[in-house]
Amino acid sequence: MKPEEIDIVVLTHLHWDHVGNVSRFRNAQFIVSREELRFALDPIPCLYLVYESHQLGMQPEFLKVVDRIKTVNMKDKEIAEGVLIIPLPGHSPGSIGVVVETEKGPHVIAGDVVPKYANLKGAPEERLPYLMSGIYTDMLRCGNVLNSLMKSSSMITSGLFPVMTLWFFEKRDTLRIFICIF
Numbered sequence: 001m002k003p004e005e006i007d008i009v010v011l012t013h014l015h016w017d018h019v020g021n022v023s024r025f026r027n028a029q030f031i032v033s034r035e036e037l038r039f040a041l042d043p044i045p046c047l048y049l050v051y052e053s054h055q056l057g058m059q060p061e062f063l064k065v066v067d068r069i070k071t072v073n074m075k076d077k078e079i080a081e082g083v084l085i086i087p088l089p090g091h092s093p094g095s096i097g098v099v100v101e102t103e104k105g106p107h108v109i110a111g112d113v114v115p116k117y118a119n120l121k122g123a124p125e126e127r128l129p130y131l132m133s134g135i136y137t138d139m140l141r142c143g144n145v146l147n148s149l150m151k152s153s154s155m156i157t158s159g160l161f162p163v164m165t166l167w168f169f170e171k172r173d174t175l176r177i178f179i180c181i182f
């Protein structure tokens, strides 16, 4: 599969390590939360670097495709049959995740609210059911999101492994939607 065959790219958030090479998806529409785009364009100074901000003289990668970004509100939204965007704020103000219905049940691609699987294992010896990501803009929201993910029966894919998750959907044999989630 080639990048130009991808129809939809979901960007869970706009940190530099989740938007690399977006311009290679020449025919894709990009989905980002409105809150994340707004914040990424004018973050607080201590987060300039993680957004490769123009305030530092850098050019954020996502600006190369900004005319193809479709923003969504921070609430559940189905973007294709069996593919749901959900709000997972805390790691960044507008972080979103994706829930895909599979034969084995719902599967959440959680982005960096769960950066590694070790975050879900927690530290039982310290009575910590999960471990927070080291980067967050709202600790309480991040904790609440992790709490609800831990209580759900969904399978969870972390943000940094695999780096990219690719799902293929075929609908009525005629419409094919390729979705990438970063």
Ligand SMILES: [Zn+2]
Pocket (backbone or CB within 6 Å): 013, 015, 091, 112
């Ligand atoms: Zn991040």
